[in-house]
Amino acid sequence: MESYFRYDRMMPREYQRRIAENVIAKGNSLVILPTGLGKTAIALLVADKYLREGKRVLFLAPTKPLCEQHRKSFEELMKLEKGDVVLITGELNAEKRRGMWEAGRVIVATPQCVKNDLKKERMRLNFGLVVLDEVHRAVGNYAYTFVAEECRRSGLHLLGLTASPGSSKEKIEKMSELLGVKNIEIREETDEDVRKYVQPIEIRWETVEFPSEMDEIRKLLEQMIEERMEVLRKFEWIKAKNFRSLSKRVLMQVRERIERSSGGVKWMGLSQHAALMNLLHAHELLETQGASTFAEFFGRMEAKEKKSKAVMRILKDGRVKLALEKASQLKVDHPKLEKLRQIIETGKGKMYIVFVQYRDQVKKVVEELNKIPGVRAERFVGKREGVTQEEQKRTIERFRNGEFNVLVASSIGEEGLDIPAVDCVIFYEPIPSEIRNIQRRGRTARTRPGEVIILITKNTRDEAYYWVARSRERKMKRVVRGMQKMLQDRRKGAQSKLTEFV
CATH class of the missing domain: 3.40.50.300 (P-loop containing nucleotide triphosphate hydrolases)
Known part of the structure; x- marks a missing residue:
């Protein structure tokens, strides 16, 4: 037929x-x-x-x-x-x-x-x-x-x-x-x-220094993180010596261990764990996004009508109040914003996608880029921000038609959507997920050579996340190739048995 x-x-x-x-x-x-x-x-x-x-x-x-x-x-x-x-x-x-x-x-x-x-x-x-x-x-x-x-x-x-x-x-x-x-x-x-269908991709880092003006805030947070870890170590729920080695998977395992405890100890452990999670998130925001995003996180915590005991304790801690006071007095924001401005300013005429992990930061990045003459940036976010799928489609269509040249996207822009290929993809921060890394890179070099730029703050978790993703990607290829070979060997074995039988 x-x-x-x-x-x-x-x-x-x-x-x-x-x-x-x-x-x-x-x-x-x-x-x-x-x-x-x-x-x-x-x-x-x-x-x-x-x-x-x-x-x-x-x-x-x-x-x-x-x-x-x-x-x-x-x-x-x-x-x-x-x-x-x-x-x-x-x-x-x-x-x-x-x-x-x-x-x-x-x-x-x-x-x-x-x-x-x-x-x-x-x-x-x-x-x-x-x-x-x-x-x-x-x-x-x-x-x-x-x-x-x-x-x-x-x-x-x-x-x-x-x-x-x-x-x-x-x-x-x-x-x-x-x-x-x-x-x-x-x-x-x-x-x-x-190989002949693949366009080359140039991948490069752009590093920035963590602002010394924010160092005092970081130290206050690290004191509070260490106190929570000490309690969790005392009950042998956690083994890590350094909070930087705590991945999301390890933190989930810690919670599972606490859940297996009983009585008042269990509830105390869960409260300490919840506080640790919040403080680690605040620390990550400070290091990778800047003081204003860090302060907004605590602002949202404060605005919640129902607050857990863990959150109440954090907000009452004098060190948080001092950290927020210092953040409000800072005249500098995260140097990544300036680095991003420089990249896009020198590459006018190119089509960019800037991937930003945190939703608060998307708006800030768009505002900053739109101050550059000749640059038109728009945000691309999901339903949580009240954007319908129809609106998303219209945004993509306008981007395809060249009505603006920089799409600043949350994770919604990573997977599957028919976003046109761009000249350059910028990671505002590295992410430890090999799946998301591959999807982000796939937004460039479809029909012509492309570029990927990763913004990294020195001596912060940005560096660790970059290497984690690289390592996981290599591991994924090894595992899949191994399974492919196993299935091929299994088929050959079945065929040879069939030949013997015949």
């Missing part, structure tokens, strides 16, 4: 064809491909096989904007009739969704909708292929986990797509187990079959 894929509109690359052929031949697969190398095209080539057989396709993506993007890809790149591609998201009421599940040949939906409607028996899993985009989200209690499990049990062909599955061997193994993975397809920028 004639192919549904519109080769007149897009000619797949050789590696895309090869990966799609392997997915079809080898069964449930995990495809790991850097951003911009066309994971969706691979999914469409696999979907083509099922559509030609008269089978239906379910394509899952974690957000509505991503789902809309995929619907558009099917409509533009596949020879399908109007109404063959159906988009189902949480904005539709449950009764309306009931009839829609059976309507199209390709259903594009969010995992949450599928989970809800499977549980209420409003839909059937009558599909040949299920594609799970951004499949690294299939962990814990996320809807993806439930849906993937149901699809695997129903014997459907599963295809997971991601730019990065994470560096934890346990997490990658769980994800592979969940999908019933029999085949892993991974490509890196340096692999022979993709």
Whole structure:
């Protein structure tokens, strides 16, 4: 039967064809491909096989904007009739969704909708292929986990797509187990079959000194942090000598240990742990964002009507009052802001995305950049700030049309959204997540060489986070390559046994 894929509109690359052929031949697969190398095209080539057989396709993506993007890809790149591609998201009421599940040949939906409607028996899993985009989200209690499990049990062909599955061997193994993975397809920028399609990225640091004017505030916070750690050490809930070695994972483990205690000791421990978490966050804001962002954090704490005992104790501590007083008197802000100004001022005419970890700082960065003649910056934030998905789409469209040249984004700009490729991506601060690092980098060097600049404050956690992310990325590649080899060896073993039997 004639192919549904519109080769007149897009000619797949050789590696895309090869990966799609392997997915079809080898069964449930995990495809790991850097951003911009066309994971969706691979999914469409696999979907083509099922559509030609008269089978239906379910394509899952974690957000509505991503789902809309995929619907558009099917409509533009596949020879399908109007109404063959159906988009189902949480904005539709449950009764309306009931009839829609059976309507199209390709259903594009969010995992949450599928989970809800499977549980209420409003839909059937009558599909040949299920594609799970951004499949690294299939962990814990996320809807993806439930849906993937149901699809695997129903014997459907599963295809997971991601730019990065994470560096934890346990997490990658769980994800592979969940999908019933029999085949892993991974490509890196340096692999022979993709190298000619990859544009070079220049990655460089720009370092700044931590302002000596803020050092006194930092010392006050460190005293308070050390006091909380001393209490937690006394009860052997914590072993770390230095608070800088406390990762989020270690702090979660500490909390779990405290939870296993009983009586008054447990509640005292939880209160000390909560105070430590708040103080560590304040310390990070001071070091990486500046005194004003640090002060705003305490302002929000103070404004809360219901305050925990841990928060009340922090706010009553004379050292916090002194630190806030000193912060209000400072005439300097964080030197990163000035460094950012310099970079963008010298690169006028370029398109930039500036990734900023903390929402308070996004607004500040936009205000500062808009003071530069010839620079137009806008913020790109999520629903928590009251921005609808329609507004997000309009912002991206205006950016694409060149109405402004600097997009200052929170984490919402990292994943999957159809943001145009830019000349330069700037990390306002390094982040310890290899997944988010890969996604951020993928916003440049799509069709032309790109640049990534990482702002780092010397002798602060900025430096540690940079190296953590680098190390985790290397580890991720080692783990995935190891699993890929194991699956290949397993297949060879099964084939040789079959040959012996025959």
